[in-house]
Amino acid sequence: MTETISGPDALARRPTRTLRLLAGLIAVEILLVGVYLLTTEAAVLSVRYVLYPFVWVNLGVLAVYSVDVPRPSGRRTAAATVVAVLYFGVLAWTTGLVGPGSGADLSVRLVGAMPGWGPILLVGGPVNLTLVPFEVVGYVCLTALVYVSLVRATAGVFSGILGLATCVSCVGPVIAGVFSGVLGGASTALAGSMSGAYAYDLSTALFVVTVGILWYTLRE
Template sequence: MSTRTLEFRPGSEEWWLASLLAAELLALVAYFGLTDAGITGPRYVLYPLVWITVGVWAVLRTSPPVANERARWVAGGVAAGYVLVLAFLTGLLAIYLSSGAGGSHGHSHVHGLQVTMTSPGWGPRISYVSHAFHVYFVPFRVIGYLALGYLVYATLLDATRVALSGVVGIATCLSCAFPLVASALGGLGGAAVMGGLAPYSLDISTAAFLVAVGLLTWRPGHRGGHSAP
């Protein structure tokens, strides 16, 4: 059994993670110490930081394998589509098809650019709303979904490298398919598709995110935790 020695030298994976954890702790102390905000539920404070930490950790330890330019473009396109689907499913992006001149999309949002300072991970929350669309930037969601997109990109490149054909590799890659479904279900839970699960929507989406990262980082049949060339 191989072992790995922790090395906290500047620029190492452990150094970056330690720096991130220190920054998150300082941000929490500063926010709750300098504002009148209170902690109503510890998990609502901690879960966003779990998303950010796990997402950054997974990206740091994953290196896409060497592949030709066509494979990189295809994998990049699929990964970008993956992230966009999650953004639409969870409401970070929306397009109002019924919008028009003098029309209304039925939402009572304040139009324009807004910046809201909230608990670290939830904020700073940036939103832009128009009559035709809205875009929300929620740090932990955006960082988490971008991390998943990067892991999907690396996984697809690895599938095309080890399989006889790229199509077969992608089609038989359970670790590519399940995380998309799991993350989508987590996002749909956040939209309270099932009213009875609404109080646990953040728990569901966090569990789905962790499962997705776990499967994409330690892929079935993949040797080792790193996607090495």
């Protein structure tokens, strides 16, 4: 029988691989930012807004890397997959990544922005998509963690929806994740305005807390 190592034990027993992953991510991010600043007329007005996207990406990737994500197989994991996909859909809608379309012809364009924030993929038509790279990566990682929580919640005595509803460690982070998504969407709409100056500070803090809670519940 093969023992699955996850959470803190995984990080403790795989420090070299974990540090290499983090170092690789940071190296790529520094390179991307450097190239962008050298090849455009962009200027850094706020260091924290340059760093926030990479906080989302790095934390999300490392959290998913540190847990055992089971492949969908059987009814239990299939049910968890469906709920996780719906969860991602809620996040995508509340953050503004996905929105109602105008009914116009399909249009696709890229908008340049600081790495992490961009390039932003804009798709118009029956459904509007505004895909900000760090939000997409962050919410995909968050969804993966929720998926693992759902699989574990349905593995006990309580199964199905009843088991999920009675699992506080699963429901709590999901609610926090949706709240974080709502703030993220609001701050996207307010980008560049004074009223939204601190929206991403709070949104990032909530994302960190949500991922931290999920990782903590999955550490063993």
